[in-house]
Amino acid sequence: xxxxxxxxxxxxxxxxxxxxxxxxxxxxxxxxxxxxxxxxxxxxxxxxxxxxxxxxxxxxxxxxxxxxxxxxxxxxxxxxxxxxxxxxxxxxxxxxxxxxxxxxxxxxxxxxxxxxxxxxxxxxxxxxxxxxxxxxxxxxxxxxxxxxxxxxxxxxxxxxxxxxxxxxxxxxxxxxxxxxxxxxxx
Amino acid sequence: xxxxxxxxxxxxxxxxxxxxxxxxxxxxxxxxxxxxxxxxxxxxxxxxxxxxxxxxxxxxxxxxxxxxxxxxxxxxxxxxxxxxxxxxxxxxxxxxxxxxxxxxxxxxxxxxxxxxxxxxxxxxxxxxxxxxxxxxxxxxxxxxxxxxxxxxxxxxxxxxxxxxxxxxxxxxxxxxxxxxxxxxxxxxxxxxxx
Numbered sequence: 520x521x522x523x524x525x526x527x528x529x530x531x532x533x534x535x536x537x538x539x540x541x542x543x544x545x546x547x548x549x550x551x552x553x554x555x556x557x558x559x560x561x562x563x564x565x566x567x568x569x570x571x572x573x574x575x576x577x578x579x580x581x582x583x584x585x586x587x588x589x590x591x592x593x594x595x596x597x598x599x600x601x602x603x604x605x606x607x608x609x610x611x612x613x614x615x616x617x618x619x620x621x622x623x624x625x626x627x628x629x630x631x632x633x634x635x636x637x638x639x640x641x642x643x644x645x646x647x648x649x650x651x652x653x654x655x656x657x658x659x660x661x662x663x664x665x666x667x668x669x670x671x672x673x674x675x676x677x678x679x680x681x682x683x684x685x686x687x688x689x690x691x692x693x694x695x696x697x698x699x700x701x702x703x704x705x
Numbered sequence: 706x707x708x709x710x711x712x713x714x715x716x717x718x719x720x721x722x723x724x725x726x727x728x729x730x731x732x733x734x735x736x737x738x739x740x741x742x743x744x745x746x747x748x749x750x751x752x753x754x755x756x757x758x759x760x761x762x763x764x765x766x767x768x769x770x771x772x773x774x775x776x777x778x779x780x781x782x783x784x785x786x787x788x789x790x791x792x793x794x795x796x797x798x799x800x801x802x803x804x805x806x807x808x809x810x811x812x813x814x815x816x817x818x819x820x821x822x823x824x825x826x827x828x829x830x831x832x833x834x835x836x837x838x839x840x841x842x843x844x845x846x847x848x849x850x851x852x853x854x855x856x857x858x859x860x861x862x863x864x865x866x867x868x869x870x871x872x873x874x875x876x877x878x879x880x881x882x883x884x885x886x887x888x889x890x891x892x893x894x895x896x897x898x899x
Contacts, residue, residue, distance in 0.1 A: 531876065535876065539813075548735060557721050566727055643717060
């Protein structure tokens, strides 16, 4: 998913941030704020809260980037901080109830076992809002395309197999939502 | 990462229409976060440092002028250097207070360098003047403790320089690696198109 060039770029950017280059910090924020905001916005309902969480995320990033030992894992690290910040914002019970879906069948799902073609981004954007939080979260990370299945698993703190199954069911749910929407318009 | 995928991500990001008022507030707060604005106790600290610099400049400057004729010229020179250092520190700290912003990359390094300068000056003064102590034991004690401080400051300074040099070398290597990766990518595209 990530090219060698991108990986080197992340490493270089982190290094420049660690040397306290203001331009590098600005570059980091400029490159990532839209993606992180999109992700956070899918986790919280109120837009103003999402902006506050993003700001707190940057604060934590600026405080912690000096200690980041694996610069190439920058995307995972950023999404994890964003997620942790959003989760602290949400009530602990709520987040637990919403995110720990124990009844998922992770045994028999292949990554590409159902091929969907989601081409209309605006419809997908609309459809995401209709999904449950666990489905919405993994599907958003998947569509933002910064992370592999293993990295999504690291961010969401679930096994890679569960990510695969969650993606499978999330895509199915999204397709149902979009088909339902089409029927309503006919 | 294919281009069609990237454009899908872009389209998805464009579908999000944030409220401009919230966005503006966020932009303002993030800018402030990056600038390390001086507030409250920190501002007072820098005002104190500027005042201390002026105090040092006055003290060493006066000493350089009023010491008796028989005082060694080296000592007078050291006092003059102390005065210059104090003045430089006052100008530096005063500048930060006036701008109200700390530059994260350069200001702490400059502060460390100036503190090292102060340490060298004070210890040199101690070493020069130790012979003039009425009790030679006290003179030797002053010399030893001065040397101790000097060694500690030198170790700290060298460690910092090594760290910075290491980061700079790594940065240059990564820049080269990045260019190579860029070239490899371009060559790959060229091969595909042929």
